[in-house]
Amino acid sequence: MSEKDLLYIKDIDTTFRSGDGKVTKVLDGVSINLHRGEIIGLVGESGSGKSMTMLSALQLLPANGSTPMGSVVLDDDGKNLLDYPPDSNAMRKVRGGRIGMVFQEPMTSLNPVMTVGDQIAETVIEHFGASKAEAKAKAIEMMKKVNIPDAEARYSEYPMQFSGGMRQRIMIAMVLAAEPDILIADEATTALDVTTQALLLEMIRDLSVNNGISVIIVTHNLGIVARYAQRIFVMYAGNVVEVGSGMDIFHDPMHPYTLSLLRAIPRLDDPKDRILVPIEGLPPIPSARPNYCPFYDRCNYAEEMCKHRSKPGITQVGPGHFSCCHLSVDQIRAKTEALGKQELHKRAEKKILDEVCLDVEGVSKRFEIRKGIMKKKVAEFNAIEDITFKLRRGETIGIVGESGCGKTTLARTLMRMYTPNTGTIKMFGTDISHMSEKELKPFHKRMAMVFQDPSSSMNPRMSAGDAVAEPIVVHNIYGSAKEVSDRVNELFRLVGLDPNLKERYPHEFSGGQRQRIGVARALASDPDILILDEPISALDVSIQAQVINLLEDLQSKLGLAYLFIAHDLAVVKHISDRIIVMYLGRIMEISDSDDLYDNPIHPYTRALLSAVPIADPAVEATRKFENIIGEVPSVLNRPKGCPFSNRCSEADERCREECPSLKDVAGHMVACFKR
Amino acid sequence: MLKYLLKRIGQTILIVILVSVLTFFLVDLIPGDVVLNVAGKDDIDEAEYWKIYYELNLDKSTPERFVLWLKGVLKLDFGTSYIYHKPVWDLIKTNIPPTLYLSLLATLISVPIGVFFGIISAVNRKKKSDTIITLTANICNCLPQFWIGLLLTFLLAVKLKWLPTMGFGWPSKVGLAKHIKYIIMPLICLSLGGIAGFTRQTRSSMLEVIRQDYIRTARSKGLSKRRVNFKHMMKNGLIPILTILGGRISRMIGGSMIIENLFAIPGMGVLTRNSIMAKDLPTIQAIVMITTAFSCIAFLLTDIAYMIVDPRISLAESEE
Numbered sequence: 002m003s004e005k006d007l008l009y010i011k012d013i014d015t016t017f018r019s020g021d022g023k024v025t026k027v028l029d030g031v032s033i034n035l036h037r038g039e040i041i042g043l044v045g046e047s048g049s050g051k052s053m054t055m056l057s058a059l060q061l062l063p064a065n066g067s068t069p070m071g072s073v074v075l076d077d078d079g080k081n082l083l084d085y086p087p088d089s090n091a092m093r094k095v096r097g098g099r100i101g102m103v104f105q106e107p108m109t110s111l112n113p114v115m116t117v118g119d120q121i122a123e124t125v126i127e128h129f130g131a132s133k134a135e136a137k138a139k140a141i142e143m144m145k146k147v148n149i150p151d152a153e154a155r156y157s158e159y160p161m162q163f164s165g166g167m168r169q170r171i172m173i174a175m176v177l178a179a180e181p182d183i184l185i186a187d188e189a190t191t192a193l194d195v196t197t198q199a200l201l202l203e204m205i206r207d208l209s210v211n212n213g214i215s216v217i218i219v220t221h222n223l224g225i226v227a228r229y230a231q232r233i234f235v236m237y238a239g240n241v242v243e244v245g246s247g248m249d250i251f252h253d254p255m256h257p258y259t260l261s262l263l264r265a266i267p268r269l270d271d272p273k274d275r276i277l278v279p280i281e282g283l284p285p286i287p288s289a290r291p292n293y294c295p296f297y298d299r300c301n302y303a304e305e306m307c308k309h310r311s312k313p314g315i316t317q318v319g320p321g322h323f324s325c326c327h328l329s330v331d332q333i334r335a336k337t338e339a340l341g342k343q344e345l346h347k348r349a350e351k352k353i354l355d356e357v358c359l360d361v362e363g364v365s366k367r368f369e370i371r372k373g374i375m376k377k378k379v380a381e382f383n384a385i386e387d388i389t390f391k392l393r394r395g396e397t398i399g400i401v402g403e404s405g406c407g408k409t410t411l412a413r414t415l416m417r418m419y420t421p422n423t424g425t426i427k428m429f430g431t432d433i434s435h436m437s438e439k440e441l442k443p444f445h446k447r448m449a450m451v452f453q454d455p456s457s458s459m460n461p462r463m464s465a466g467d468a469v470a471e472p473i474v475v476h477n478i479y480g481s482a483k484e485v486s487d488r489v490n491e492l493f494r495l496v497g498l499d500p501n502l503k504e505r506y507p508h509e510f511s512g513g514q515r516q517r518i519g520v521a522r523a524l525a526s527d528p529d530i531l532i533l534d535e536p537i538s539a540l541d542v543s544i545q546a547q548v549i550n551l552l553e554d555l556q557s558k559l560g561l562a563y564l565f566i567a568h569d570l571a572v573v574k575h576i577s578d579r580i581i582v583m584y585l586g587r588i589m590e591i592s593d594s595d596d597l598y599d600n601p602i603h604p605y606t607r608a609l610l611s612a613v614p615i616a617d618p619a620v621e622a623t624r625k626f627e628n629i630i631g632e633v634p635s636v637l638n639r640p641k642g643c644p645f646s647n648r649c650s651e652a653d654e655r656c657r658e659e660c661p662s663l664k665d666v667a668g669h670m671v672a673c674f675k676r
Numbered sequence: 677m678l679k680y681l682l683k684r685i686g687q688t689i690l691i692v693i694l695v696s697v698l699t700f701f702l703v704d705l706i707p708g709d710v711v712l713n714v715a716g717k718d719d720i721d722e723a724e725y726w727k728i729y730y731e732l733n734l735d736k737s738t739p740e741r742f743v744l745w746l747k748g749v750l751k752l753d754f755g756t757s758y759i760y761h762k763p764v765w766d767l768i769k770t771n772i773p774p775t776l777y778l779s780l781l782a783t784l785i786s787v788p789i790g791v792f793f794g795i796i797s798a799v800n801r802k803k804k805s806d807t808i809i810t811l812t813a814n815i816c817n818c819l820p821q822f823w824i825g826l827l828l829t830f831l832l833a834v835k836l837k838w839l840p841t842m843g844f845g846w847p848s849k850v851g852l853a854k855h856i857k858y859i860i861m862p863l864i865c866l867s868l869g870g871i872a873g874f875t876r877q878t879r880s881s882m883l884e885v886i887r888q889d890y891i892r893t894a895r896s897k898g899l900s901k902r903r904v905n906f907k908h909m910m911k912n913g914l915i916p917i918l919t920i921l922g923g924r925i926s927r928m929i930g931g932s933m934i935i936e937n938l939f940a941i942p943g944m945g946v947l948t949r950n951s952i953m954a955k956d957l958p959t960i961q962a963i964v965m966i967t968t969a970f971s972c973i974a975f976l977l978t979d980i981a982y983m984i985v986d987p988r989i990s991l992a993e994s995e996e
Contacts, residue, residue: 061896062802094898095898096896097896097899104896106889111890113986114911114915116989121905161987163986175897179898
């Protein structure tokens with residue numbers, strides 16, 4: 002495209018052959034260019050082909066992928082990398098040597114039986130022909146560069162001895178050891194905690210700025226690209242649909258998909274009454290992509306002509322801003338305005354009553370670690386400690402925190418899958434914390450749970466209708482089969498599913514539909530309280546909005562109380578009235594959800610919020626990432642005093658010795674001595 | 677690491693002791709008179725009866741008898757076989773070498789060949805070579821040993837008269853050429869199943885490893901195919917092979933009853949069969965004890981090998 006291009010990926014087509022010989026086109030003419038020293042973002046939902054583009058360019062496709070068509074040119078030298086066989090010397094010199102890639106799964110991406118040092122040194126030996134000693138010295142240097150403490154000693158440790166964040170650092174060190182020009186971070190931080198993610202991305206940016214490395218960030222997270230990428234490529238169904246600077250994409254998006262996506266995702270800085278507009282339908286499956294615009298079926302800008310014309314090509318809509326749409330800029334603008342007016346329909350009405358559904362007081366749950374044949378107790382720890390809050394009818398309380406904060410233990414303790422060691426759980430005034438299974442039965446009916454992974458939390462051998470009917474049958478709510486069936490139909494309609502789908506099995510549904518079934522099942526016993534444990538984290542962003550809106554509608558219709566557990570702060574903030582911030586098993590702060598973002602009080606809350614990137618480069622430019630020390634420790638190594646004391650910049654002697662309890666600070670409940 | 681090792685050795689000793697208790701009471705568990713059982717026949721005269729009675733310490737209490745028996749076992753004194761009228765250890769001593777020799781050779785043949793074919797077939801997955809190897813391995817895995825033995829005897833010994841139908845002799849006694857002729861057929865019988873088993877296991881564990889993310893990482897580093905295959909894939913892929921190798925080694929000393937009987941090889945398999953048929957209790961006890969001890973040691977060695985190959989094991993243990 003231009004003289005400055007370091008890497009130019011042009012018109013890549015990649016096909017896959019499935020077991021039955023069917024050929025599926027996963028990439029349909031993808032073009033991406035990268036300037037020297039630039040950070041670009043490649044965003045899209047799962048299946049949009051963003052990772053596949055990178056794997057194609059590096060010829061790293063799995064065995065059933067064909068050699069991609071198109072061209073990949075490095076340094077503008079006219080040589081097409083795809084002409085080289087995948088395992089040829091020339092290709093290997095580029096892959097790993099000039100272009101390094103960091104993958105998503107830190108837990109599985111490193112060889113478990115090789116020391117991390119050897120894995121880094123291997124790159125040096127391969128690309129520089131260095132001696133073992135030289136390679137080792139270089140590997141240690143790289144480990145220091147990515148801030149791994151004690152690099153010399155840790156050189157000969159194995160991947161399992163490192164945390165997820167540290168493993169990703171090792172991966173980056175491995176890539177850097179070859180002194181590449183381009184670093185590809187393929188969802189490199191997705192599996193990590195938000196604070197760890199922020200630290201890692203900051204480091205990648207510093208590396209880019211200081212060493213002139215160009216970076217391609219591949220992610221589904223719009224916030225990350227808004228914060229870090231200079232130019233953004235939006236992908237949908239195997240195509241790049243829009244290219245532009247951060248400002249172009251987030252403030253003046255031109256492609257209907259980008260526009261719809263931005264309307265569908267909640268943002269941390271949203272006003273209270275923001276309405277999410279979900280993108281209806283699902284992306285086309287790769288084997289059945291239409292010849293016309295792939296977004297046509299879900300597009301609310303579409304015109305009749307879109308269906309009759311072939312797939313739109315990329316056209317310039319502004320300086321450095323390109324979009325793939327048949328509609329003109331003016332048409333898009335006019336329609337966006339019209340749609341904006343429609344959107345003003347009120348958000349579901351919210352009524353919080355004074356009736357307390359759930360009164361949790363000083364709840365702790367202790368776990369013991371037992372080892373050996375005699376199952377001797379070797380350690381014990383409190384997964385949750387001193388949890389106190391009240392949930393009222395019609396209210397949503399969000400619970401956020403990073404790994405090990407105890408949010409899932411809390412949910413299970415409240416459901417009485419665990420018996421708390423201390424404290425009381427009062428449900429409508431009755432203490433259920435030590436009830437027997439039998440006594441609990443009537444209470445179980447009033448509290449239900451929706452789980453994270455809709456595909457693995459449903460019995461694959463049970464039809465959707467049977468799954469939903471199960472709680473009705475268990476609790477003997479309706480007598481006759483006819484009544485049960487009617488109730489199931491009603492529940493299906495309630496969650497927006499066609500009752501005719503009752504006979505289908507879980508695998509025949511999409512992720513979003515499955516989660517609707519999960520909600521229908523939870524509602525079957527007509528509960529008053531729903532505990533939602535990461536109900537939307539397994540769903541794509543465009544689908545998340547559908548489920549969030551459904552939950553909000555149901556709440557206003559049925560007067561439910563929600564306990565919404567998630568790690569995505571923007572989603573929690575959007576749906577919750579109040580938010581509980583947890584850290585290593587303790588509550589750090591409780592506040593109204595709006596106020597939490599505008600005025601976080603606890604140092605941990607501040608750090609956490611500043612670590613979450615917001616999908617708006619203009620806002621991002623004004624924010625500062627509050628430096629936070631290190632990573633979340635294991636709950637087994639919780640500091641003696643305040644759990645956050647070893648990472649807090651304000652901590653003093655008292656914080657390290659004593660554990661602060663919650664107190665009222667400017668309308669928030671905060672557990673901190675310094676406030 | 678040392679702690680884990682000591683723990684495993686402790687476990688091994690415990691198992692051997694438990695088995696020795698069971699073996700010892702084998703004599704008492706069999707209905708009928710102990711002396712007559714041990715003698716293996718009913719028509720013994722009075723003098724012989726009391727001789728055996730005192731040799732077995734039947735005049736002493738059961739715990740005392742056990743301790744005395746165990747003391748003997750530790751000195752490799754398993755008593756006397758009244759069938760062969762020899763100390764049991766002498767019988768075992770002459771029968772172990774042919775068995776161990778043949779099973780060791782068979783293992784040495786099966787492992788490299790099996791692993792080699794397994795890798796070939798995994799790397800060329802879904803290609804013709806893979807199909808042929810997998811199909812052959814599956815067939816060989818199903819063929820019963822005695823059938824292969826009979827078939828080979830019929831072909832190579834009866835029809836072609838290349839090899840003797842049966843027998844065994846050490847090179848020092850019968851000469852190297854004769855010796856090789858003796859062992860060819862038993863070795864084929866003993867190795868074929870092993871090769872097939874190792875091929876199948878290697879193939880499936882290699883395929884498991886090929887799909888792993890770290891193999892993609894290794895390729896993304898620009899490593900050569902050779903290095904990816906041998907450095908990254910082999911080490912991980914061969915870990916499960918250790919399990920079946922350990923299992924195979926543990927069975928080595930027991931010998932193959934079928935093959936040894938078919939080819940008249942004077943090994944442990946033949947001894948086991950004969951002593952069972954003749955109700956030679958002291959010999960049976962000795963065989964059970966020796967095979968158990970050998971198996972336990974083989975499994976212990978397997979675990980140690982695991983520890984060396986897979987750092988995750990010793991690391992997980994040391995966290996305790």
